[in-house]
Amino acid sequence: MKALKLVAFGATATLALVACGSDKASTGALSKLGKAEGQVNVVAWPGYVEKGGTDPKVDWITGFEKSSGCTVNVKLGATSDEMVQLMKTGEYDVVSASGDATLRLIAGGDVVDVNTALIPNYADIFEGLKNKAWNSKGGKAYGVPHGRGANLLLYNTEKFAKAPDSWSVVWEGNSPAKGSVTAYDSPIYIADAAVYLMATKPELGIKNPYALDDKQFAASVDLLKKQKGLVSEYWSDYLKQMAAFKSGTMTAGTTWQVVANAAKGEGTKVEAVLPKEGSTGWSDTWMISSKSKNPNCAYMFLNHMADPATNAAATEYFGEAPSNKKACALTTDKDHCKNFHAEDEEYFKKIWYWTTPTKECLDGRGAVCKDYSEWTKAWTEVKG
Amino acid sequence: MLAYIGSLAALFLTAVYTIDPFTTDIVKTVSGENFSELASKSVYRAITIRTVGIAAAVTVIDLLLAVPMALYIAKVARPRVRRLLIVAVLMPLWASYLVKGYSWRAILDPGSGVLTKTFGGSPGFGVTATIIGLAYLWLPYMILPIQAGLERLPDSLLEASADLGGRSAITIRKVVLPILVPAIIAGTIFTFSLSLGDYITVQILGGKTQMIGNAVYANFGSNNIPFASAFAIVPVAIMVGYLLAVRRTGAFENL
Numbered sequence: 001m002k003a004l005k006l007v008a009f010g011a012t013a014t015l016a017l018v019a020c021g022s023d024k025a026s027t028g029a030l031s032k033l034g035k036a037e038g039q040v041n042v043v044a045w046p047g048y049v050e051k052g053g054t055d056p057k058v059d060w061i062t063g064f065e066k067s068s069g070c071t072v073n074v075k076l077g078a079t080s081d082e083m084v085q086l087m088k089t090g091e092y093d094v095v096s097a098s099g100d101a102t103l104r105l106i107a108g109g110d111v112v113d114v115n116t117a118l119i120p121n122y123a124d125i126f127e128g129l130k131n132k133a134w135n136s137k138g139g140k141a142y143g144v145p146h147g148r149g150a151n152l153l154l155y156n157t158e159k160f161a162k163a164p165d166s167w168s169v170v171w172e173g174n175s176p177a178k179g180s181v182t183a184y185d186s187p188i189y190i191a192d193a194a195v196y197l198m199a200t201k202p203e204l205g206i207k208n209p210y211a212l213d214d215k216q217f218a219a220s221v222d223l224l225k226k227q228k229g230l231v232s233e234y235w236s237d238y239l240k241q242m243a244a245f246k247s248g249t250m251t252a253g254t255t256w257q258v259v260a261n262a263a264k265g266e267g268t269k270v271e272a273v274l275p276k277e278g279s280t281g282w283s284d285t286w287m288i289s290s291k292s293k294n295p296n297c298a299y300m301f302l303n304h305m306a307d308p309a310t311n312a313a314a315t316e317y318f319g320e321a322p323s324n325k326k327a328c329a330l331t332t333d334k335d336h337c338k339n340f341h342a343e344d345e346e347y348f349k350k351i352w353y354w355t356t357p358t359k360e361c362l363d364g365r366g367a368v369c370k371d372y373s374e375w376t377k378a379w380t381e382v383k384g
Numbered sequence: 385m386l387a388y389i390g391s392l393a394a395l396f397l398t399a400v401y402t403i404d405p406f407t408t409d410i411v412k413t414v415s416g417e418n419f420s421e422l423a424s425k426s427v428y429r430a431i432t433i434r435t436v437g438i439a440a441a442v443t444v445i446d447l448l449l450a451v452p453m454a455l456y457i458a459k460v461a462r463p464r465v466r467r468l469l470i471v472a473v474l475m476p477l478w479a480s481y482l483v484k485g486y487s488w489r490a491i492l493d494p495g496s497g498v499l500t501k502t503f504g505g506s507p508g509f510g511v512t513a514t515i516i517g518l519a520y521l522w523l524p525y526m527i528l529p530i531q532a533g534l535e536r537l538p539d540s541l542l543e544a545s546a547d548l549g550g551r552s553a554i555t556i557r558k559v560v561l562p563i564l565v566p567a568i569i570a571g572t573i574f575t576f577s578l579s580l581g582d583y584i585t586v587q588i589l590g591g592k593t594q595m596i597g598n599a600v601y602a603n604f605g606s607n608n609i610p611f612a613s614a615f616a617i618v619p620v621a622i623m624v625g626y627l628l629a630v631r632r633t634g635a636f637e638n639l
Contacts, residue, residue: 081605104607185587187606233509233591240588243486247495249509359405371405376606380599381427383592 029115029140030295036069040297043086043095045284046238047258047318048146049074060313064304070297078236079186080354087111090291093298096146098282099134100188100354104372106137111287113140118299121306124324128345134355135285143287144306149320149340150281150351151184151192152272154255154263156245167196167275169252171227178230182241182253185234187372187379188354191280192254193220193227195352199277209280210355211362217370217378224382234383238262245270254279257319278350282320312336392620399614403607410610418614428599432618435595438515438586439579443526445519446575447568450526455560457527458534459542473527481521485588488517492589509591517589518579525574533567534560569630576626580619 042049049072051061061072075092077083080101087095087110097105105111116122122144129135129145136142155164159176169175170183171193183189194209197219206216232249235241238259244250246268260272286305288298304310308326315322316331321342328337341347355362361369370378400414422428457469476484491498492506492513499506507513537560545555583597596619603612 079605081602084607085605108607187602228592231592237587239486240489243489243493244495247493247497249493249495372606373403373405373603373608373611376602376608377611380431380594380602381425383594383598384427384430 029113030118030299031115033118033299034296036300037294037297038069039071039073040094040294040301041073041075041092042301043075043077043083043092045096045098045318046076046078048096048284048314050314050317058313058317060310064301064310068297068300068304070294070300072301078238079184080188081186084108084110087289090289093289093292093294094301095287095289096284097143097287098284098354100356100372102134102142102285102287103356105287106142109290111142112290112292113137113142114144114288114299114302116141116144119144119303119306121303121308121311121324124308124326125306126323126325126343129283129323132283134283134353135287143285144302145323146284146286146305147311147315147318147320147323148281148283148348148351148353149257149318150274150279151254152257152260152279153275154241154245154253154260154270154272156248156251157269157271159251163271163273164252165273165276167192167277167279168200170230170254171196171223173226173230175230175252177252180232180249180251181227181230182233182235182244182250183224183227183231184254185236187375188280189254190217190220190224190375190379190382191352191354191357193223195280196277197223208361208363209352210357211365211369212357213361213365213368214370217374221378221382228382228384242266242268258317261319278352281348281351281353283353315340395613395616395620398610399617401610403610418611421611422614422618428615431594431596431599434511434593435580435597435619436622438511438518438595439576441515442518442522442579443572443575445515446523446526447572449519449523450530450571451564451568454527454530454534455556458531459537459539470531473524473531476520477524481584482588484521485517485585488513488520489588492516509589511590511593513589513591514586514593514595517585518582519575521585522575522578525578526571529567529570529574530564533564533570537563565633569633573627573630577619577623580622 049061050058051072052059065071075086077086080098083095083097083101084104086092087105088108095105095111125145131139131141135145153164153167153170155169155177169177170181175181191209194206194212194216197204198206198209201219204216204219206212212220233244235244238256241250241255241259242263245263246266255272257272260270263270286302288295288302292298305314306324308324309330311322311324312327312330315327316333316336319340321340322328322337328342331337337343357370357372357375359369359371360367398410399418400416402411402415402417403409404411457466461469492509494500494506494508497506541559542555545559550558581597583595583601586593586595586598596615600612600616603615
């Protein structure tokens, strides 16, 4: 009986907690910068926040730690879903969120709008990246853009004598990479199937790979189920992808430039290309948690990441286009901004930035699209 | 204690909610929607059966490996060797879970793994590799309770059995095992429940395989916490069923 009472009490207490949790209180933007709290806890993509741990020469954080008095603690995220989960814990101050995470974070009240006046480097961010659907709400900026790029096709140069120029090598049964194809282990990868179908099956009428109605969605999922026969392993941990390309159990599949660079650095025979169908990609934004315990350090960190020299170093290391105009003059490779099309809005029209699919179609067709929870269930079904 | 039971209560509670497809907010009206979806779609059945199969295989393998090892450590080895062996059993627990997972990747890799290089073949990544990896990871949790149980078995019983003409096989079956059952059950609870909830090893070694944990994790990531909770109840229910079955054998009375 006593135990029963305890359970009942636990349930009531939880109910109360749930009720409180749903009040999407946001602390609002900081009005003025105070003293550094001594640390800032960051959730970031691999390669974004390097302080010499991966390679002693790759470091754009140690200097900031000394000058600001904020120790930077990094937690790497492998997928946007993981990042959203980490931010929901309230234990992190800052996140490098891609468009599919930003919307969920803003909607969930997990991040707050930022006072850009406290971030002097914000002025130099490309206008084309400011106040976009994925990083603002009601005209308020919800963070500082970091960089953008495309998901590329990584292939083994021994398997492919001639560089592939189409995603068909990861989708079609006659691929030379059959049995060693890899795909990104996240529901958002369904959009990659949709991008391929946009090029190969125009009759489906897909206008935006994140806005799929029943028929378009079913076609994309079918393509993924067919692809499973070609796949050796799915990846979300980039170290696993590097290891598998090195040993040859993966020979073609979607990747990030930073993984390709790191694999080549290890002597693995791979190259990365942007196929002719275009690709999915990302546009990342540094955001501040609504539950941040270190808001001053968080602002200083955001300003530091938007600094031209830091932005140049970080985006060049990752292999993406920087967000700061002045960064282009400071990259080691003087052609970096040109190679990654930093100012080429036409190029980025071929890239479909990760964004969260919603019931209300993103291309304005009404409420006939599959939302992300349905994408997730479909992804579970694809893997079987 | 409150947090312990509270989180479980929250799990059960959330499982009967649903989410609003427009806002992805949790809709707090009770419905069995999540459970009927779990029951009606074959993919969830397949994942559940696979997960239970993996957990059962891991438990059986660990049991077969652990009983002779524990027997040797507790009853045959000399005290000095015994201490060394216990340290050896505990040693893998000092290393990180991920390091051990990736080490097994290096061993099982069908392209250039240790097995392929030495024997020219490997099971590759998949269910088999997952079972091997998990059996390795949880083996100490099976050996230690059995070894502890054997320590409590008086040597005089073994001598009496021998004096009455019992050979070692009969002694093990008629004398050792009945006393060992509670310890073995404790070990199987560890290996079975740990395997049932795992989702990391299968990501490293499973190739395309997914277990219940992966599906729960994915749905949690898409904010569909009610559905994730509903699926998370499945292993809880399996474990409760297992414990009830064990209780019927009377094993707990000896604990």
